[in-house]
Amino acid sequence: MKLEIIKKIREHDTIIIHRHVRPDPDAIGSQAGLKELIKTNYPNKTVYLAGEQEESLAFLQEMDTIDDSVFHQALIIVCDTANTERIDDDRYKNGAFLIKIDHHPNVDEYGDMAWVDTNASSTCEMICDLFSEEGDVIQFSDEASRLLYAGIVGDTGRFKFSNTTKKTFYHASRLINANFDPTDLYDAMYETSLPLxxxxxxxxxxxxxxxxxxxxxxxxxxxxxxxxxxxxxxxxxxxxxxxxxxxxxxxxxxxxxxxxxxxxxxxxxxxxxxxxxxxxxxxxxxxxxxxxxxxxxxxxxxxxxxxxxxxxx
Ligand SMILES: [Mn+2]
Missing domain, CATH: 3.10.310.30 (Diaminopimelate Epimerase; Chain A, domain 1)
Known part of the structure; x- marks a missing residue:
C-alpha cells in the first residue's frame, strides 16, 4: 500500500493535502509534514494545504489559499481523518484521485485508496513510515522533522499513552536528529492561558x-x-x-x-x-x-x- 501511495504521488503534479476539522498537532503535523517531504524530495510538484487556518496551531504551519480550478487535476490526500464529514474543506470531492491515510478505526472506508493502521500512534508516525522502503533516498528537512515530531508528541501525550510503541520511539529518535528545538515546540504546544x-x-x-x-x-x-x-x-x-x-x-x-x-x-x-x-x-x-x-x-x-x-x- 505504501508503495502504491508513493506511485500516485509520483504520477501527479499537483497534490492537495487535507486533514480533519478542529485540527490537533497530529492533523496539521501529518498534513504539513507530508507536504514538506514531497517538496524536498519531488521539487517539481505543487503541494497545497487545505482547511481553515487554526490560529492556535499557526506555530506549526499556515494553510494555503487554493483556487477551485486546482482541484480537478489534483491528487487529494486526507490525513488523520476517520470519516468524510470531518474532512476540512469539502472540495476534496473534486479531486482526480483520493487517498486516505489514517490511524483511527476504519469505520468510514472512503477514498480510491486507503492506508489505515490502527497500531500507529499517530498519522505523523505513518508519514515517517510511508517512505521507509525508500530508505535514505528520502530526505527529511528540519521543518518536516519538526512537524512530524509535533504530531507524534501530541497524539502520544509526550510518549506516555499506551499507543506509544518501539516504532514510535524509532521514528521520534530519527526526527529529533534534525535541527529544531524540541523545548520551543513543547512550550508552544502546552502553553496555557490564565482562564484555562x-x-x-x-x-x-x-x-x-x-x-x-x-x-x-x-x-x-x-x-x-x-x-x-x-x-x-x-x-x-x-x-x-x-x-x-x-x-x-x-x-x-x-x-x-x-x-x-x-x-x-x-x-x-x-x-x-x-x-x-x-x-x-x-x-x-x-x-x-x-x-x-x-x-x-x-x-x-x-x-x-x-x-x-x-x-x-
Ligand atoms: Mn491523530
Whole structure:
C-alpha cells in the first residue's frame, strides 16, 4: 500500500493535502509534514494545504489559499481523518484521485485508496513510515522533522499513552536528529492561558467520581462564560485528572450553541463503540461524540457506568 501511495504521488503534479476539522498537532503535523517531504524530495510538484487556518496551531504551519480550478487535476490526500464529514474543506470531492491515510478505526472506508493502521500512534508516525522502503533516498528537512515530531508528541501525550510503541520511539529518535528545538515546540504546544488554568482548577474540584470508576465533568455555557474559555480551548484540559487512582474512564460534557460535545477518555474499557452510538467515534481510549439534550447525557452515563463496571483490570 505504501508503495502504491508513493506511485500516485509520483504520477501527479499537483497534490492537495487535507486533514480533519478542529485540527490537533497530529492533523496539521501529518498534513504539513507530508507536504514538506514531497517538496524536498519531488521539487517539481505543487503541494497545497487545505482547511481553515487554526490560529492556535499557526506555530506549526499556515494553510494555503487554493483556487477551485486546482482541484480537478489534483491528487487529494486526507490525513488523520476517520470519516468524510470531518474532512476540512469539502472540495476534496473534486479531486482526480483520493487517498486516505489514517490511524483511527476504519469505520468510514472512503477514498480510491486507503492506508489505515490502527497500531500507529499517530498519522505523523505513518508519514515517517510511508517512505521507509525508500530508505535514505528520502530526505527529511528540519521543518518536516519538526512537524512530524509535533504530531507524534501530541497524539502520544509526550510518549506516555499506551499507543506509544518501539516504532514510535524509532521514528521520534530519527526526527529529533534534525535541527529544531524540541523545548520551543513543547512550550508552544502546552502553553496555557490564565482562564484555562482557572477552569482546570474548577474541573479538579468539581469532577464527579462515580462508583463505577467513571469521572464526569459538566461544562455548561454558563461555566464557560464565567471562566471566559471557549469549548474548543476547554478540550485542552480533558486529561486534567487522568492520574487519579482508580479512575477507569471519564467524560466531559461541553455545551456548545446547538450541541453538547462529549469528550471521552479511558484507561480501561474501550469506549469508541459507545462514542459511535452517539454520533461520534475515535480511538479505543480517546473518542468524541455529541448529544443534544442533558437528558441524553444521563442515558450516556448509564452506558458508560456499565462499561466501567464490567471492566476488570
Ligand atoms: Mn491523530
Amino acid at each position: 488554568l482557572r477552569l482546570k482548577g474548577y474541573v479538579l474540584s468539581e469532577v464527579e467520581i462515580r462508583e463505577s470508576g467513571a469521572g464526569v465533568v459538566y461544562l455548561t455555557k454558563d461555566i464557560l462564560e464565567k471562566f471566559n474559555v471557549d469549548s474548543k480551548e476547554a478540550a485542552g484540559i480533558v486529561n486534567a485528572f487522568s492520574t487519579l487512582k482508580g479512575i477507569k474512564s471519564w467524560v466531559f460534557f461541553v455545551e456548545e450553541p446547538d450541541v453538547i460535545r462529549v469528550r471521552l477518555r479511558s484507561k480501561g474499557p474501550e469506549i469508541h463503540k459507545l462514542a459511535e452510538k452517539y454520533n461520534g467515534g475515535g480511538h479505543p481510549m480517546a473518542s468524541g461524540a455529541s448529544v443534544t439534550t442533558w437528558d441524553e447525557t444521563k442515558e450516556f452515563l448509564v452506558e458508560l457506568d456499565q462499561l466501567c463496571a464490567n471492566y476488570n483490570n
